Amino acid sequence: MDRTMRITDLSISDLESRQAVLQGEYDEVKAAKLSLDLTRGKPATAQLDLSNELDGILEGFFLLQDGTDVRNYGGILGIPEARELGATILGIDSESVMVGGNSSLTMMYNYVSHMLTRWQEEDGTIKFICPVPGYDRHFTICEQLGIEMITVGFTDDGPDMDAIDSLMASDPMIKGIWCVPRYSNPTGHSYSDEVVKRFAKLGKSAGNHFRIIWDNAYAVHHLADTPDRLTNLLAACEKEDTSDSVVMFASTSKVTFAGSGISFVGTSAQNLSDFEAFLSTQLIGFDKVNQLRHVRFLKDADAIKAHMEKHKDIVQPKFAMVEQKLDSALAGKGVASWTKPKGGYFVSLDTTYGVADEVVELAADAGVKLTPAGATFPYGQDPDNSNIRIAPTYPPIAELDKAMDVFVLCLELATVTHLITA
Amino acid sequence: MDRTMRITDLSISDLESRQAVLQGEYDEVKAAKLSLDLTRGKPATAQLDLSNELDGILEGFFLLQDGTDVRNYGGILGIPEARELGATILGIDSESVMVGGNSSLTMMYNYVSHMLTRWQEEDGTIKFICPVPGYDRHFTICEQLGIEMITVGFTDDGPDMDAIDSLMASDPMIKGIWCVPRYSNPTGHSYSDEVVKRFAKLGKSAGNHFRIIWDNAYAVHHLADTPDRLTNLLAACEKEDTSDSVVMFASTSKVTFAGSGISFVGTSAQNLSDFEAFLSTQLIGFDKVNQLRHVRFLKDADAIKAHMEKHKDIVQPKFAMVEQKLDSALAGKGVASWTKPKGGYFVSLDTTYGVADEVVELAADAGVKLTPAGATFPYGQDPDNSNIRIAPTYPPIAELDKAMDVFVLCLELATVTHLITA
Numbered sequence: 001m002d003r004t005m006r007i008t009d010l011s012i013s014d015l016e017s018r019q020a021v022l023q024g025e026y027d028e029v030k031a032a033k034l035s036l037d038l039t040r041g042k043p044a045t046a047q048l049d050l051s052n053e054l055d056g057i058l059e060g061f062f063l064l065q066d067g068t069d070v071r072n073y074g075g076i077l078g079i080p081e082a083r084e085l086g087a088t089i090l091g092i093d094s095e096s097v098m099v100g101g102n103s104s105l106t107m108m109y110n111y112v113s114h115m116l117t118r119w120q121e122e123d124g125t126i127k128f129i130c131p132v133p134g135y136d137r138h139f140t141i142c143e144q145l146g147i148e149m150i151t152v153g154f155t156d157d158g159p160d161m162d163a164i165d166s167l168m169a170s171d172p173m174i175k176g177i178w179c180v181p182r183y184s185n186p187t188g189h190s191y192s193d194e195v196v197k198r199f200a201k202l203g204k205s206a207g208n209h210f211r212i213i214w215d216n217a218y219a220v221h222h223l224a225d226t227p228d229r230l231t232n233l234l235a236a237c238e239k240e241d242t243s244d245s246v247v248m249f250a251s252t253s254k255v256t257f258a259g260s261g262i263s264f265v266g267t268s269a270q271n272l273s274d275f276e277a278f279l280s281t282q283l284i285g286f287d288k289v290n291q292l293r294h295v296r297f298l299k300d301a302d303a304i305k306a307h308m309e310k311h312k313d314i315v316q317p318k319f320a321m322v323e324q325k326l327d328s329a330l331a332g333k334g335v336a337s338w339t340k341p342k343g344g345y346f347v348s349l350d351t352t353y354g355v356a357d358e359v360v361e362l363a364a365d366a367g368v369k370l371t372p373a374g375a376t377f378p379y380g381q382d383p384d385n386s387n388i389r390i391a392p393t394y395p396p397i398a399e400l401d402k403a404m405d406v407f408v409l410c411l412e413l414a415t416v417t418h419l420i421t422a
Numbered sequence: 423m424d425r426t427m428r429i430t431d432l433s434i435s436d437l438e439s440r441q442a443v444l445q446g447e448y449d450e451v452k453a454a455k456l457s458l459d460l461t462r463g464k465p466a467t468a469q470l471d472l473s474n475e476l477d478g479i480l481e482g483f484f485l486l487q488d489g490t491d492v493r494n495y496g497g498i499l500g501i502p503e504a505r506e507l508g509a510t511i512l513g514i515d516s517e518s519v520m521v522g523g524n525s526s527l528t529m530m531y532n533y534v535s536h537m538l539t540r541w542q543e544e545d546g547t548i549k550f551i552c553p554v555p556g557y558d559r560h561f562t563i564c565e566q567l568g569i570e571m572i573t574v575g576f577t578d579d580g581p582d583m584d585a586i587d588s589l590m591a592s593d594p595m596i597k598g599i600w601c602v603p604r605y606s607n608p609t610g611h612s613y614s615d616e617v618v619k620r621f622a623k624l625g626k627s628a629g630n631h632f633r634i635i636w637d638n639a640y641a642v643h644h645l646a647d648t649p650d651r652l653t654n655l656l657a658a659c660e661k662e663d664t665s666d667s668v669v670m671f672a673s674t675s676k677v678t679f680a681g682s683g684i685s686f687v688g689t690s691a692q693n694l695s696d697f698e699a700f701l702s703t704q705l706i707g708f709d710k711v712n713q714l715r716h717v718r719f720l721k722d723a724d725a726i727k728a729h730m731e732k733h734k735d736i737v738q739p740k741f742a743m744v745e746q747k748l749d750s751a752l753a754g755k756g757v758a759s760w761t762k763p764k765g766g767y768f769v770s771l772d773t774t775y776g777v778a779d780e781v782v783e784l785a786a787d788a789g790v791k792l793t794p795a796g797a798t799f800p801y802g803q804d805p806d807n808s809n810i811r812i813a814p815t816y817p818p819i820a821e822l823d824k825a826m827d828v829f830v831l832c833l834e835l836a837t838v839t840h841l842i843t844a
Contacts, residue, residue, distance in 0.1 A: 040495070048484070048493040055711065056478025062470070071470040071679040073462065101523055102709045109704035137703075144703040257493040260711035281559075281566040282531035287524045287709065289477065289682035 006334045007352075007415060015420050022413040026366065029406050034367030036403040041185070041345035042394040043258050046314050050307065051256040057296045062289065070288035076276050078262075082291035086264030088301050089219050089250050091232045096266050098276065101286045104251035104263035108213060109141050111247055111265065112176070114278040116145055118209050119175045129167060129177040131159035133348060133376030133387045135185040138178040138215070142378070149378035150174070158184075158191035161198045168206055176211045177202075182230045183218040183344025186376055186389040190228030190342070200236035203245025214248040217344075220308050221254055223316050224342035234266060243268035252294055254345065255307065262286075262294050318392040318400055322347050325404035335415045338390075347390040348376075353422075354385035355414040362410035368403045428756045429774075429837060437842050444835040448788065451828050456789030458825040463607070463767035464816040465680050468736050472729065473678040479718045484711065492710035498698050500684075504713035508686030510723050511641050511672050513654045518688050520698065523708045526673035526685035530635060531563050533669055533687065534598070536700040538567060540631050541597045551589060551599040553581035555770060555798030555809045557607040560600040560637070564800070571800035572596070580606075580613035583620045590628055598633045599624075604652045605640040605766025608798055608811040612650030612764070622658035625667025636670040639766075642730050643676055645738050646764035656688060665690035674716055676767065677729065684708075684716050740814040740822055744769050747823075751830035757837045760812075769812040770798075775844075776807035777836040784832035790825045 010018065062071045064079055077083065078099025087094035100107045119126045125148050130139060132151040142149050152163040159179070168174050179199070181191045191199070203210055214233055222228075237243045244267075252261035265275065298304050319341070326338050326349070338349040351359065356373035363370050371389045374380040390407070392400055432440065484493045486501055499505065500521025509516035522529045541548045547570050552561060554573040564571050574585040581601070590596050601621070603613045613621070625632055636655055644650075659665045666689075674683035687697065720726050741763070748760050748771070760771040773781065778795035785792050793811045796802040812829070814822055 042495050045491060045494075048491065051493075052482055052484075055480045055482075055715070058477045060474055060477075062474075069467060069470065071473075071682060072467075073464050073675070073680045075681075103705040106705045137706075140703050144700075253495070257711055258495045259497075259707050260493060260709045278566075281562050283525040283528045284559075285681050287682045287712070289679055290709070290712070293477070 006332065007419065008334055010419075012420060015416050019413065019416045019420060022409060022416060025409055026362070026413055029409065030366045032367075034402060034406065036367060036395060036399050036406070037369045038391050038395070038400075038403055038407070039369050039371050040394070041254070041391045043254055043311075044314060044394055044396070047254075047311055047393070048257060050310050051297065054256055054293050054297050057293050058289070062292070064292070068288075070292045073284045075285045075288060076279050076283070077272070078286060079288050079291050079295070081295040082262060082288075085295055085298055086250065086266065088304065090216060090234075090248050090264060090266040092234050092248070092266045096234065096268065096272065098265040098272055099286065099291050100263040100265060102253075102260055102262065102290070104215070104217070104249045104253070105137055105141075107263050107265050108138070108215065108249055110279060111211075111275060112141055112145060112147070112213070114275055115175070115209060115211060122173065124173040127171065127174045129164055129174060130378050131177075131179065131184075132378070133186055133382070133389070134178060135180060135215070136371075136375040136380075138213070139378045147176075151378060154184075154187060154189055156189075158189050158195035161195055164202070165198070168202060172207060174206070175209060176213055178213050178215065180215050180217055181233070182216060182228060183221060183341055185217065185344065186339075186346035186348040186387075188339045188341025188344055188346065188348065190230055193229075193231045196231040196233050196236055199233055199246075200240045200242055203237065203242030204240060206245065208244065210245050212246045214246055216248055216250045218254070219250050220304055221311070221345070222308065222343040223312060223319055226342075228342050244271055247271060252298070254311075255304070256294065256297065260290065262291050315393050318397060319347065321397060321400055322390060322392045322404060325401075325408055329408035330411065333412070335412055345391060345393055347392065349388045349390060350384075351386045351388065351411065351415065353415055353418045355411075355418050356382060356385045356388050358414040358418070359388060359407075359410050362414055363407055366406050366410065368406045368410075370407070428754065429841065430756055432841075434842060437838050441835065441838045441842060444831060444838060447831055448784070448835055451831065452788045454789070456824060456828065458789060458817060458821050458828070459791045460813050460817070460822075460825055460829070461791050461793050462816070463676070463813045465676055465733075466736060466816055466818065469676075469733055469815070470679060472732050473719065476678055476715050476719050479715050480711070484714070486714070490710075492714045495706045497707045497710060498701050498705070499694070500708060501710050501713050501717070503717040504684060504710075507717055507720055508672065508688065510726065512638060512656075512670050512686060512688040514656050514670070514688045518656065518690065518694065520687040520694055521708065521713050522685040522687060524675075524682055524684065524712070526637070526639070526671045526675070527559055527563075529685050529687050530560070530637065530671055532701060533633075533697060534563055534567060534569070534635070536697055537597070537631060537633060544595065546595040549593065549596045551586055551596060552800050553599075553601065553606070554800070555608055555804070555811070556600060557602060557637070558793075558797040558802075560635070561800045569598075573800060576606075576609060576611055578611075580611050580617035583617055586624070587620070590624060594629060596628070597631060598635055600635050600637065602637050602639055603655070604638060604650060605643060605763055607639065607766065608761075608768035608770040608809075610761045610763025610766055610768065610770065612652055615651075615653045618653040618655050618658055621655055621668075622662045622664055625659065625664030626662060628667065630666065632667050634668045636668055638670055638672045640676070641672050642726055643733070643767070644730065644765040645734060645741055648764075650764050666693055669693060674720070676733075677726070678716065678719065682712065684713050737815050740819060741769065743819060743822055744812060744814045744826060747826035747830055752833070755834070757834055767813060767815055769814065771810045771812060772806075773808045773810065773833065773837065775837055775840045777833075777840050778804060778807045778810050780836040780840070781810060781829075781832045784836055785829055788828050788832065790828045790832075792829070
C-alpha cells in the first residue's frame, strides 16, 4: 500500500490492513513506556541558560538615576528604566507602560477584574469575544469571573473582523476581546495591518468600557529570518481617538527566566492611572530589584534582538523537526492540516475528522502528553473535536523526535479507526 | 512656667503664654523648610544593606534537590525548600505553607477575594471585625471589596475578646477578622496565650466560611532582648478542630529587601488546596528563583535569628530615641500617651484631646510627614481623632531626631491651642 495515498481514497479493507500495521507499531511504542511531554509552551533548559547572568548582574548597585532604592517599597508603575524597556518591546511610549511582576497573566486577570465592577453597572451578562483556537488561560479567566465567551474564527489575516463587527453591532454587553496579535497562540497568525486598523475602530461605537486585551506574548519571539510585521494598535487607536479601548500586555517570560521575569502593561494615561489605583489596594509595588536586573540584562532593542536570535537558534530546529515529521508522515494523506508559524511557541494542527480527543488519549497511553483536546476553545469545547496544539520547545530534540513519531502514529491510527467505524 | 506641669492644671493665661512660646518655636522650624518622613514602616538603607548578597547568591545553581528548575514555569505552592522556610517563620508544618511573591498583602487580598464568592452565597452584607487602631491596608482591602467593617478595641492582652464573642454571637454575616498578632500595627500588642486560645474557639460556632486573617507581619521582628511570646494559632485550632478558620500570613519584606522578598500563607490542607485552585486562574507560579535565593540566604531558624539581631541593632536605637523624645518633652503633661513596643515597626500615640488631625497638619506644614490622622481606623475615621502612628525606622537617626522635635512641638502646640479655644 502506498503510504502517501489520500486516506479517503482507501477501501475499507485497505483501511483495515493499514490499521493493523499502525496498531502493531502503536503496541510496540506503548511497550517502550515513554514519558514525553508536548503540553506547554515552556522554554528548554538551554534557553533558560541564556539568561543565567541575571542573578548577580546588579553587583551591589541598587540605586536608580533618580535616587530610588529598588530594594525598598513602593512604585506601582515600575522603575522608569524598566518602563522604557517595556516601551521598546511594546513599541509605545514609556509613559504608557506599567511594569509588573513575574506574570503578565496576573496583570491580565487583574485588569479584567478591575473592569468587572464597571461592566456590572450595566444590566446583562458580560461577554467577551474569543477568536478560536486561542489561549486556554485567557478563557479560564473569563470562566472564573463569570464572563460569557463568544467565539469567532480566523481568516489568513487574523480574527474574522466581519464576524466581530457584526457581533459588536448587535450586543452592547460585549465588553472585551482576547487577542494574541503576533504569532497567535496556537495558530501562529500575525494580524495584518488592515485587521489592526479595524481593531482600532472597534472602540468608536462600543462604549467607554470596551477593552481589547492585546496579549503581545510573542512580541519579539521570531522563528523566521523575516519576522511577521505588526502595526502598533495603540498608535492606530490614538488616530481614531479610541486609546482607552486597548490594553497591551507582554512579558519577559520567554525571553529570560520563564517563572522569574517581569511583565508589562501598555495603555492610555487614563487607563493606566485607573489600574494603578485599583492595584494599590493589593500591593505596595512589584519587585523592582528584578526589574532593574532585566534592564541591565536586556538593555535596549538591539540587545533584545541579539538575545532573541540565540533563542531562535535553539527553538527553530525543533519547529523544523515538527514540520518535517508531519510532512513526511502525513503530507497528502488528508489526515490533518497544520500551521508553519514564523514565530511564537506552537504548531496548531487540525485533524480532518473529529478525532482530536482520541489522538490525545492514544498518545497519553503511549507516554506522550499533549495539551487536552478542546483546551484551545472556551469551556474546553472544540465543536469539531479537531484542534491539537503542539508545543515543541521544551523537550530536548531527541525526545521531540520520538514524541512526534508517536504523535503522527496516533493521529493516523485514530483517523483510520474513525473511518472504519464511521 | 514649669514645662512638666500637667496641661490641665494650667490657667488660660498660662496656656496663652505657653502657646506663644511654642508658636515662636514652630515658626522657626517652619522657616527651616525641613523635609522629613515618619509615615510608613519602611526599612532604612542600612537594613536593606544587610541582604545585599541575595543578588548573585545562587552562583548559577538553579536546580532543586527534586530536580525542579526554578527558572522555569510552574508550582503555585512554592518550592519545598521555601515552604520549609515559611514553616520555620510561621511555626507550622511545611505542608501547610504556600510561598508567594514579593507581597503578603497581595496574598491577603487574593485570599479575601477568593472567599468572597462563598460569602456572597448567603444573604446579607459581609462583615469583618477590625481591632483598632490597626493596619490601614487591611481596611482598604475590605473597603475595595465592599466588606463592612466593625471595630473593637484592645485590652492589654490583645483585641477585646468579649466584644468579639458578643459580635459574633449576634451576627452570622461576620465572616472574618483582621489580626496582627505579634507587635500589632500600630499598637505593638502581642496577643496573650489566653487570647490566642479564644481565637482558636471562634471557628466553632461561626460556620465553615469564617476566617481569621492572621497577619504575622512581625513574626521575627523583635526589639527587646526578651521577645514577646505568641502561641501558635494553627496548632491551637487543630486542638479545637477549627483549622479551616485560620489563614496565616508572613513575609520577608522587613527581613531582606522590602519590595523584593517572598511571602508565606499558612493554613489547613483544605484551605490551601482551594486557594491554590483559585490562584491557578491568574498565574502559573510565583517567582521561584527569588524563593531559592531566600532559602540560600535565610537558611534556618538560627540564621534568621542572627540576621534579625542585625536589624535590631539598627532599629532599636531609633525606637529608643522616639521614646526619649516623647518622655523628655511630654512625660507628665497629660498631652498624650504612647506605646513602648517590644518589636514591630511602630509607636502608637494617642493624644489626650481630639487633635490628631491638627498635629498631622501642623507637622506637614513644618516639613514632617506623618501617616494621615485616622489612617489606623476603617474608612479613615478615628472617632476620637486621637491616634497617631509613628514610624521611626526609615529616616537616619539625625533626621529622626529633628522630626521628633518637630512632632512633640506640634503635639503640644495643638493641645494648648485646643484648650484655649475649647
